[in-house]
Amino acid sequence: MADGRSRAVDATTLAYIQVDRDGLIQDWNPAAERLFGWSRAEVLGRPLADTIVPAALRSAHNAGFARRLAIGDRPDMSRRFELPSVHRDGSELTVSMTLDAIGAEGFCAFISDQTEWHQARQELQRSNTLISAILQHTSAVISAKDLDGRYLFVNGEYERVFQVSAADMVGRGEEDVMPAAIAAGSRAHDVEVADTATARTVLERLPFGDDIREYVVTRVPLTDPDGSVYAVCTIAIDDTERRRTEAALAAGEERFRNTVNNAPGMVYQFRLEPDGTSGFSFVSEGCWDIYGVGPETVAATGTVIVNFIAEEDRASYLASVQRSAQTLEPWEWRGTIVRRDGQRRQIYGVSRPHREPGGATVWDGMLVDRTRELLARRDLEDLSHRLAALSFTADSDEPTSELVGLIDPAHHERLAELWATARAGEPADAEFAVTSPGCGQLWVRLRPRTDGLVDGACFQLAGRS
Structure with missing residues (x-):
């Protein structure tokens, strides 16, 4: 009978341990050897607590073992419970144990390894906790x-x-x-x-x-x-706020582009990299008016606009860019460009540079076509050469002697009539020959004032006689 029991214990996949009432190991089957790493010969007579109980729990184990000895055999003693254990190599185990009292011989226990199941359960609990936290927060x-x-x-x-x-x-x-x-x-x-x-x-x-x-x-x-x-x-x-923000940004960008593209001249951002390469990162539609080409052509490479600059102004342009890049002072340049259709345009450029952390120099600025302005200024200067002005204010009933001295005597009577008209409160204008022969005509303008005085001005009309 004992031999049969021994064979059954040796054949079971459950670890079997028997200890006497002093807590010393008396039996240890092959499954126990595999589970705990100790051979039967090594553990027989060895305290159970020193063999499979973690060091931190040995005092509690010994106290519990003593209580079991004190209360004796009871029907409810045979029960299954789970507890931590330790392998010979020090690795932690979780085992399930069913303990029975065997009278004066002590106690026996069947033990199964629950380490993987316990770890899986812990992982499941952690996963459930994580999922719950995500779902709820x-x-x-x-x-x-x-x-x-x-x-x-x-x-x-x-x-x-x-x-x-x-x-x-x-x-x-x-x-x-x-x-x-x-x-x-x-x-x-x-x-x-x-x-x-x-x-x-x-x-x-x-x-x-x-x-x-x-x-x-x-x-x-x-x-x-x-x-x-x-x-x-x-x-x-x-997604409401993101979509509203995107819509607001798109509307703002559209307003910005409309403003920039409708501004006079060409608004741009120009970059000069540390390696010397350059290019436009932004060009407004105004480049059509200045260069006669679209933004994509101007933005293709930084050298495009250099090719448009008149030969006589190219050196000053390059020097101004280099100087601004070195000093970070505002860039300003005036010069001539030659469009592809042969038109020459007078350009004024201004921008403010800043240095990026990577070393690139970036200019935000504007180019303005000043051709019409300069032509108008030249016309105005030409007109000023042709007009010599005399202005005065008088309160007499007769034309001023200075004005009379400018007018050909043959026209003095008509000048007196013009003066009388102004004194009567009506504006008066007329053209007269000047005193010196061949010096052209003089335009006289008289305007009555509310205080009874007369404001007058005259302009020499060159080339008219």
Whole structure:
């Protein structure tokens, strides 16, 4: 009988340990050798506590063992419990033990290794804790509904957004928290995902009072191990602010471009890299008016505009850019460009540079076509050479002697009539020959004032006689 029992103990996959009432090991089967790393010969007569109990728990083990000896054999002593243990190499184990009293011989125990199962359970608990933390603290609205559209779960954000409790929502439908039309549309999406067993993402608009919120909603089928769909999980992310911000940025950029493109001249940003390469990172539509080409042509390479500069002004342009890059002082340049159609344009450029952390120099500035302005200035200067002005204010009934001295005597009578008209309160203008022959004509302008005085001015008209 004993031999049969011994063979059975040796054959079992459970570790078998027997200790006497002093806690010394009396039996140790092959499964125990495999589990704890000690051979039978090594452990017989060795204290159990020093063999398989972690050092930190040995005092508690010895106290518990003493209590068992004190209370004696009891029917409820034979029970299964889980406890930490230790391998011969010091690695930690978790074992499940069933302990029995065997009278004067002491105690015996059957032990199974639960280390992997215990670790798996801990990992599962950690995973569940992680998932729960994510679900309850994410800003996404997450829920799960069965195939009948009844809620199985809603997360904390769902509770906050719809002002409901998770417990109250279980078993209810979307129509209990949303307008009927929106609930019906959502239900249709759920059915499609369940029928096709395929995830789907759509943009949905939900009314909240006077506000319409836009959600990016992803629905995912939940399946059993056999692949059959049993529920649909919905993950909704409020995308309202991002979309509004994007729309505002787009509108602002559009306003900026309209402003820049309608501004006189060419607005630009020019970069000079540390290796000497250069180029435009931005060019407004005004480049058409200046260079006669589009922004893409000007922005292609920094040398394009150099080729437009008149040969006689090219050196001054390059020197001005180099000087501004070295000193970071504002860049200013005046010169001539020659367009592809042969037109020569007078250009004025101004910009303010700054240095980027990587060493590149960047100018933000503007080029203005001053051709018309300079032509107008030249015309004005030419006109000023042709006009010699005399101005005066008089209160006499006769023309001033200075004015009379300028007019040919043959026209003095007509000048007196013009003066009388002005004194009578009416504006008067006339052209007269000047005193010196061949010196052209003089235009006289008289304007009466409210105080009775007369303001007068005369201009010499060159080339007219």
